[in-house]
Amino acid sequence: MTALVRIAGLVRRFDVSKPWLNRLIERAPRQILTAVADVSLEIPERGVYALVGESGSGKSTIGKIAVGLLAPSEGAVEIGGVDLHRERDPARRTETRAHIQMIFQDPYASLNPRWRVRDIIEEPVRARGDRSEGLAERLLEQVGLSARDADKFPHEFSGGQRQRICVARALASEPRFIVCDEPTSALDVSVQAQVLNLMKDLQERLGLTYLFISHDLSVVRYMADRIGVLYLGRLVEEAPRDALFETPRHPYTRMLLEAAPRIDAFGREVDPPKGEIPDPINPPTGCAYHPRCPFADERCKRERPAMRDAGASRAACHAVEEGRL
Amino acid sequence: MNAMRRAWESDLSYSFRHSPITVLAAFMVIVLFAGAILAPLIAPYSPFDPATLNLMNGFTPPMTPNTFTGETFWLGTDDQGRDMFSAILYGMRISLFVGFAAVLLALVLGVVAGLVAGYAGGWVDTIIMRIADVQLTFPSILVAMLIFGIAKGLTPPDMRDQMAIWVLIVSIGLSDWVQFARVVRGATLVERNRxxxxxxxLIGRSRSAIMFRHVLPNVTSPVLVIATIGLALAIIAEATLSFLGVGAPPTQPSLGTLIRIGQGYLFSGEWWILFFPAVTLLVLALSVNLLGDWLREALNPRLR
Amino acid sequence: MTETPILSLRNLVVEIPTRRDVLRPVDRVSFQIARGEVLGVVGESGAGKSMTGTAVIGLIDPPGHIAGGRVELDGQRIDNLPAEKMRRIRGKRIGMVFQDPLTSLNPLIRIGDQLTETILAHLDVSEAEARRRAVAALEEVGIPAAARRIDSYPHEFSGGMRQRVVIALALAAEPDLVIADEPTTALDVSVQAQIIALLKRLCRERGTAVMLITHDMGVIAEAADRVAVMYAGRLAEIGPVAEVIAHPQHPYTRGLMAATPMATPPGERLNQIPGAMPRLDAIPAGCAFHPRCPVAEAGCRVGDPPRVEECGGRAACWVVAREAGLVRA
Structure with missing residues (x-):
């Protein structure tokens, strides 16, 4: 299998300083938030790679860089061998852009309320100057809606139906790679199941490649074949789905799996995890997870662990590397 | 048919029907607008045609036969013997035309400036909004007078009377764009992150396509509200300028010009020359304003 | 059970008159919560779960109002109390924890002052004693260095810490009942686990009853003793949490459980319930779930299903009740 998506050494920094006048008066230094730090990963053609992490983990930032909505500070994202941020040939850029799509979290904000569904779905094709007769109708039926819905406005649909329309729009340009940024976290469980099933069916039938971003491990377990766990902008572990859930390596992954509410855990008395996610502007030294980690030692405070292969997985942890875990 | 029923049952129409003041204001607006538009058909006299004027008719009180000619005028006549009713109808035409055109100019300028500032951000935003801030530190009537003065200096003397109306429109329009720009910029800042x-x-649409095709339709409801209230303000601004003698020329008198003429006779007993144009202006501005207030409440999703 | 329940709802109806018709976000809901019990109220958006909680504390936004039934707190009817008396019950006898901790905390007042104020308002203690109790309350909810941080403002706390403060605030006056509406929805997984554990521990220690409103079956499984499943403003099923989750009876609960990715083995398709929760202005006649129900019969379209307190079953469903012999076919 060849990699369709290749992310190498990706870094994204945001300047979150106050305006310069305030800095001058308060003598405050510039403040730089590193949202994504040195993330490398590959997604094979027809693969579903999931990024999981809590708030501030940088997962949405990676998604936005992958589709070209944000520029990387360092590193590169190649899709089918083309780096949208460096490619100068306009024909290749346009072609690559048509291969990339995104499905957003909020189905209420991701459809222009003043546009008809037909115009929304067909926009990616019309913007290229291609003909689009009957396209909206065909796609609407493909995502389980009715062809008659093409002439309606978004407010006439429920949240789940809107997310189906978003899927239809994403499919319009016949993409190969779709970034799904928390596509069901705004939906109810019974509707979430409909949308997840639909997305999975389409992925299999059309041979799509997904980068699936979520904070919900149970959703990720259903969708992904490979999972990367992010903490404070860094990949701490990456593993095939079953390996991650059965033999998690990194202490943070273990904590996430342990802390996630379980449906068969009546009256379970868990020892809840300690601490909260630190301030990403001043992350801890060494391994960013060390203040919360039950296995941390002096080395973890000093030295940042590198990503190392451990079986089918990769993990960035001194304790795993030293065999302490 | 179906569409008409939906319109009747819509929230907007419902809130309209259940606000008697709004219905009254709308009625007044329709009557006054119709009067202005149809002035050539309705007006009993053509007040600015010197051939029809009879100086003997000057200062005729309302509903009273003139002592010399025996003619009766509903709202009396002014010093030149012009029928006040006709003069008001024609004056309203000028006032409304200037008001609408000025608001349209302010709207186009303000909406474009606000969209660009909000969507582009950065230094473009800073420059546009600083200009707006500076302009806001002067009263808008002062800005209008300033622009009026400059424009008047630039136009050749023989064109001045013809150009006066257009100069008025430009000066009021330029002094009013800021509020449109501010509101549109604020709404654009919200929408652009949607x-x-x-x-x-993502699909590579150009900035202008996104601004005008995507963002613009979603920022129009506050614009509509401001435009309505802005119309009332523009009518008053026009009247103020004309009252001060820097607006519409006596050959094309607006309501403001009529009030200026009338105020000279107020204390000599000819009250009607001032009174009727003033009341018309008041009712016009108030009705438009009330409509604007209703629109603001009806379109505000938080109040619904 | 002979002991008076802490909270008892009987046929509670909430109505919102609109200009077209009258909406019923809560329709004849009955349940009890015993002292020290955690009742999970679960449902999807539009199920009426939050509105039920809001009705109990008497804070429904007008024009909505309680249109029928009664709410009893420890045997005393509270739904018809004047606003002033109800205000004293809130905070003193019913504590509240909402989804967004920022809405429950005044951003301009130090958290210590907010706590002391609550304690002084409801308990007969001196100011010094109230402050001492405030520090103790913060320590109890796990705020490190509580004595020092008591003079911080809400914005100086992280989301999880704020929710801890809200819990301290809710429990400050030692209420009989805490209503927690999606208390962990805005929080990260690791912090959510902390907050659930905290809420559970404190309420058990004090014997406080909890009405835990959430859309998350996982949270219910972790925290609740019993669970009430709501659909379209009505109670679909109620029972001990282990039974309802392991052996759901109502077709809606069954569908909901099967749609939960957590309960689906990897590699298998999720079960999906067709359609979506009806809007309040279009609730179907008969059983509200019948258009989406895989086992619906002709009768379900006409008659309201037998309610649980009438037939003594767990689920408000014609098919279930008949199969259990609770109603005649």
Missing amino acids: EYVQAAR
Whole structure:
């Protein structure tokens, strides 16, 4: 299998300083938030790679860089061998852009309320100057809606139906790679199941490649074949789905799996995890997870662990590397 | 048919029907607008045609036969013997035309400036909004007078009377764009971070396509409200300028010009020359304003 | 059970008159919560779960109002109390924890002052004693260095810490009942686990009853003793949490459980319930779930299903009740 998506050494920094006048008066230094730090990963053609992490983990930032909505500070994202941020040939850029799509979290904000569904779905094709007769109708039926819905406005649909329309729009340009940024976290469980099933069916039938971003491990377990766990902008572990859930390596992954509410855990008395996610502007030294980690030692405070292969997985942890875990 | 029923049952129509003051204001607006538009058909006299004027008719009180000619005028006549009713109808035409055109100019300028400032951000935003801030530190009537003065200096003397109306429009329009720009910029800042805008950026739509095709339709409701209230303000601004003698020329008198003429006779007993144009201006501005207030409440999703 | 329940709802109806018709976000809901019990109220958006909680504390936004039934707190009817008396019950006898901790905390007042104020308002203690109790309350909810941080403002706390403060605030006056509406929805997984554990521990220690409103079956499984499943403003099923989750009876609960990715083995398709929760202005006649129900019969379209307190079953469903012999076919 060849990699369709290749992310190498990706870094994204945001300047979150106050305006310069305030800095001058308060003598405050510039403040730089590193949202994504040195993330490398590959997604094979027809693969579903999931990024999981809590708030501030940088997962949405990676998604936005992958589709070209944000520029990387360092590193590169190649899709089918083309780096949208460096490619100068306009024909290749346009072609690559048509291969990339995104499905957003909020189905209420991701459809222009003043546009008809037909115009929304067909926009990616019309913007290229291609003909689009009957396209909206065909796609609407493909995502389980009715062809008659093409002439309606978004407010006439429920949240789940809107997310189906978003899927239809994403499919319009016949993409190969779709970034799904928390596509069901705004939906109810019974509707979430409909949308997840639909997305999975389409992925299999059309041979799509997904980068699936979520904070919900149970959703990720259903969708992904490979999972990367992010903490404070860094990949701490990456593993095939079953390996991650059965033999998690990194202490943070273990904590996430342990802390996630379980449906068969009546009256379970868990020892809840300690601490909260630190301030990403001043992350801890060494391994960013060390203040919360039950296995941390002096080395973890000093030295940042590198990503190392451990079986089918990769993990960035001194304790795993030293065999302490 | 179906569409008409939906319109009748819509929230907007419902809130309209259940606000008697709004219904009254709308009625007044329709009557006054119709009067202005149909002035050539309704007006009993053509007040600015010197051939029809009879100086003997000057200062005729309302509903009273003139002592010399025996003619009766509903609202009396002014010093020149012009029928006040006709003069008001024609004056309203000028006032409304200037008001509408000025608001349209302010709207186009303000909406474009606000969209660009809000969507582009950075230094473009800073420059546009600083200009707006500076302009806001002067009263808008002062800005209008300033622009009026400059424009008047630039136009050749023989064109001045013809150009006066257009100069008025430009000066009021330029002094009013700021509020449109501010509101549109604020709404654009919200909309540009919405995911439908990101979806459009993703497929490579150009900035102008996103601004005008995606963002613009979603920032129009506050614009509509400001435009309505702005119309009332523009009518008053026009009247103020004309009252001060820097607006509409006596050959094309607006309501403000009529009031200026009338105020000279107020204390000599000819009250009607001032009174009727003033009341018309008041009712016109108040009705438009009330409509604007209703629109603001009806379109505000938080109040619904 | 002979002991008076802490909270008892009987046929509670909430109505919102609109200009077209009258909406019923809560329709004849009955349940009890015993002292020290955690009742999970679960449902999807539009199920009426939050509105039920809001009705109990008497804070429904007008024009909505309680249109029928009664709410009893420890045997005393509270739904018809004047606003002033109800205000004293809130905070003193019913504590509240909402999804967004920022809405429950005044951003301009130090958290210590907010706590002391609550304690002084409801308990007969001196100011010094109230402050001492405030520090103790913060320590109890796990705020490190509580004595020092008591003079911080809400914005100086992280989301999880704020929710801890809200819990301290809710429990400050030692209420009989805490209503927690999606208390962990805005929080990260690791912090959510902390907050659930905290809420559970404190309420058990004090014997406080909890009405835990959430859309998350996982949270219910972790925290609740019993669970009430709501659909379209009505109670679909109620029972001990282990039974309802392991052996759901109502077709809606069954569908909901099967749609939960957590309960689906990897590699298998999720079960999906067709359609979506009806809007309040279009609730179907008969059983509200019948258009989406895989086992619906002709009768379900006409008659309201037998309610649980009438037939003594767990689920408000014609098919279930008949199969259990609770109603005649």
